[in-house]
Amino acid sequence: MIAKEEISSWFRSLQDDICQAIEAEDGKAKFEEDNWQRGGGGGGGGRTRILQHGNVIERGGVNFSEVFGVASSFLTSQLETQNKKQETTNFFATGVSIVMHPQSPMVPIIHMNVRYFESGNDKWFGGGIDLTPHYVNEEDAKHFHHALKNVCDKHHTTYYKEFKKWADEYFFITHRNETRGIGGIFFDHLRINEFSVQERFEFVKDVGNCFAPLYVSLMRKNKSLPYTDKEKQWQNIRRGRYVEFNLVYDRGTKFGLETNGRAESILMSLPPQANWNYNYQPKKGSAEEKTLTYLKKEIDWDN
Amino acid sequence: MIAKEEISSWFRSLQDDICQAIEAEDGKAKFEEDNWQRGGGGGGGGRTRILQHGNVIERGGVNFSEVFGVASSFLTSQLETQNKKQETTNFFATGVSIVMHPQSPMVPIIHMNVRYFESGNDKWFGGGIDLTPHYVNEEDAKHFHHALKNVCDKHHTTYYKEFKKWADEYFFITHRNETRGIGGIFFDHLRINEFSVQERFEFVKDVGNCFAPLYVSLMRKNKSLPYTDKEKQWQNIRRGRYVEFNLVYDRGTKFGLETNGRAESILMSLPPQANWNYNYQPKKGSAEEKTLTYLKKEIDWDN
Numbered sequence: 092m093i094a095k096e097e098i099s100s101w102f103r104s105l106q107d108d109i110c111q112a113i114e115a116e117d118g119k120a121k122f123e124e125d126n127w128q129r130g131g132g133g134g135g136g137g138r139t140r141i142l143q144h145g146n147v148i149e150r151g152g153v154n155f156s157e158v159f160g161v162a163s164s165f166l167t168s169q170l171e172t173q174n175k176k177q178e179t180t181n182f183f184a185t186g187v188s189i190v191m192h193p194q195s196p197m198v199p200i201i202h203m204n205v206r207y208f209e210s211g212n213d214k215w216f217g218g219g220i221d222l223t224p225h226y227v228n229e230e231d232a233k234h235f236h237h238a239l240k241n242v243c244d245k246h247h248t249t250y251y252k253e254f255k256k257w258a259d260e261y262f263f264i265t266h267r268n269e270t271r272g273i274g275g276i277f278f279d280h281l282r283i284n285e286f287s288v289q290e291r292f293e294f295v296k297d298v299g300n301c302f303a304p305l306y307v308s309l310m311r312k313n314k315s316l317p318y319t320d321k322e323k324q325w326q327n328i329r330r331g332r333y334v335e336f337n338l339v340y341d342r343g344t345k346f347g348l349e350t351n352g353r354a355e356s357i358l359m360s361l362p363p364q365a366n367w368n369y370n371y372q373p374k375k376g377s378a379e380e381k382t383l384t385y386l387k388k389e390i391d392w393d394n
Numbered sequence: 395m396i397a398k399e400e401i402s403s404w405f406r407s408l409q410d411d412i413c414q415a416i417e418a419e420d421g422k423a424k425f426e427e428d429n430w431q432r433g434g435g436g437g438g439g440g441r442t443r444i445l446q447h448g449n450v451i452e453r454g455g456v457n458f459s460e461v462f463g464v465a466s467s468f469l470t471s472q473l474e475t476q477n478k479k480q481e482t483t484n485f486f487a488t489g490v491s492i493v494m495h496p497q498s499p500m501v502p503i504i505h506m507n508v509r510y511f512e513s514g515n516d517k518w519f520g521g522g523i524d525l526t527p528h529y530v531n532e533e534d535a536k537h538f539h540h541a542l543k544n545v546c547d548k549h550h551t552t553y554y555k556e557f558k559k560w561a562d563e564y565f566f567i568t569h570r571n572e573t574r575g576i577g578g579i580f581f582d583h584l585r586i587n588e589f590s591v592q593e594r595f596e597f598v599k600d601v602g603n604c605f606a607p608l609y610v611s612l613m614r615k616n617k618s619l620p621y622t623d624k625e626k627q628w629q630n631i632r633r634g635r636y637v638e639f640n641l642v643y644d645r646g647t648k649f650g651l652e653t654n655g656r657a658e659s660i661l662m663s664l665p666p667q668a669n670w671n672y673n674y675q676p677k678k679g680s681a682e683e684k685t686l687t688y689l690k691k692e693i694d695w696d697n
Contacts, residue, residue, distance in 0.1 A: 141672050266657045338641035354569045361670045369444050369453060370658045
């Protein structure tokens with residue numbers, strides 16, 4: 092039987108490994124750490140690590156958190172717990188959340204979350220990785236999805252197909268009728284009745300471990316590409332869409348804000364700058380217009 | 395008996411009057427108009443007017459809309475309608491929404507909404523005006539609140555006290571524990587059982603009519619004040635908070651997005667640019683730190 096302390100301890104070491112890999116590739120900035128305790132009478136807290144003004148990363152956060160306490164009725168309703176009796180129940184939640192906003196519009200934004208949640212006899216894993224290129228590059232998109240498929244295939248033949256579709260649905264900006272980026276994988280309440288906690292944890296570990304080599308390869312490949320003010324402007328418009336997704340739809344953000352999480356840690360996912368140009372339409376035949384054609388559900392990147 | 399057409403027609407003329415006054419004071423840019431029809435099978439639409447790159451206003455929107463159709467269960471639940479039978483019901487909603495983002499950090503952001511809603515026998519008015527100075531100036535704040543109090547006092551002795559408190563509660567960024575700005579007035583379901591539709595309409599007219607002279611006076615007083623990059627940076631941080639409020643809390647934004655309103659018209663309330671600096675703290679004794687001390691509920695500006 093695996094203990095929750097073992098899971099949160101592994102998440103801590105994942106945070107260490109990823110920070111080290113990003114720092115090494117960035118070559119300039121270092122992560123700074125802020126430890127915080129949860130407010131409002133709740134237990135636990137987090138270890139926020141932020142890297143700013145790097146060679147490649149303008150701002151990135153790699154956050155570990157471990158929170159516990161009595162689940163509020165809001166929390167219970169949000170988490171679709173199997174405990175429907177509305178009785179008072181304790182919860183424990185731990186995970187790692189990452190968002191990287193690169194300096195260059197030619198390097199994609201990336202997000203990953205891996206998490207574990209326990210309440211009574213319910214023990215869940217969830218997670219996701221998705222890529223948001225300011226300019227979609229087919230080669231990178233295929234490379235990204237192939238890497239995720241390899242991780243998924245090690246554990247279950249249907250995982251990639253299922254979790255890729257879930258990411259398309261989840262990372263979707265309904266009011267814009269566009270996906271946030273080229274998707275990735277998203278999963279929650281991972282196969283509770285089918286696999287043991289240990290087996291499910293092994294999958295989550297493989298997802299977590301694939302992050303650093305995958306993003307480092309995308310940083311390395313794209314960081315030296317030239318760009319002009321035009322591409323920076325487009326980057327800021329895409330960053331505006333990122334803000335819209337995170338504040339209007341993202342469940343992790345809502346969960347964090349509703350459970351009295353530390354606002355600066357939760358909102359590190361927002362970009363350093365974002366712009367909104369009224370009714371902006373990219374030029375016909377431009378790279379910007381081309382990118383919009385990729386912001387759709389159900390594109391098969393694994394071909 | 396006053397007809398809904400008379401109300402929406404008055405809102406249209408309010409839009410005209412306000413656009414004219416803002417253009418005259420700005421002295422450079424002109425409002426451009428986009429007419430839109432509601433998507434998703436709903437009826438009605440709107441007349442969006444946006445002014446950009448002016449002498450004083452960087453971007454501002456003065457939007458009229460008039461939408462109608464069958465109220466969804468979402469809408470019914472949001473609107474706390476007196477029709478609790480969950481039966482299918484028609485609705486009609488019309489109003490004017492305004493947000494002005496000035497170029498200069500020394501000129502405050504302003505917002506106003508006045509609206510009318512009809513469903514079955516329910517006929518409601520609602521509205522609000524609030525001011526968000528990047529730098530709070532006591533004289534301006536008092537002038538603003540006095541003007542609103544004068545409008546309120548004409549109609550009911552308790553309106554200002556009641557609606558000022560409501561604005562403090564409504565325009566509040568819970569996760570930052572700060573108000574959006576210095577508040578103003580906010581009201582909804584205005585005194586249905588106490589006053590006739592005509593009487594309530596007269597109050598809403600007075601609120602709408604006070605907007606242009608009030609904001610023009612604030613533009614004129616502050617537009618020539620000097621500022622540097624430091625103040626522009628602070629403006630962009632405050633604009634970030636404005637984005638957080640509008641996307642996380644604002645009911646008008648949610649209502650618009652959920653009822654298939656035109657995203658570009660609804661999100662004109664977002665600033666042209668916003669910045670997020672991780673864990674930014676203003677310097678001790680600075681004007682920025684002073685402003686934060688004013689972003690609290692229950693400040694008495696009417697003294």
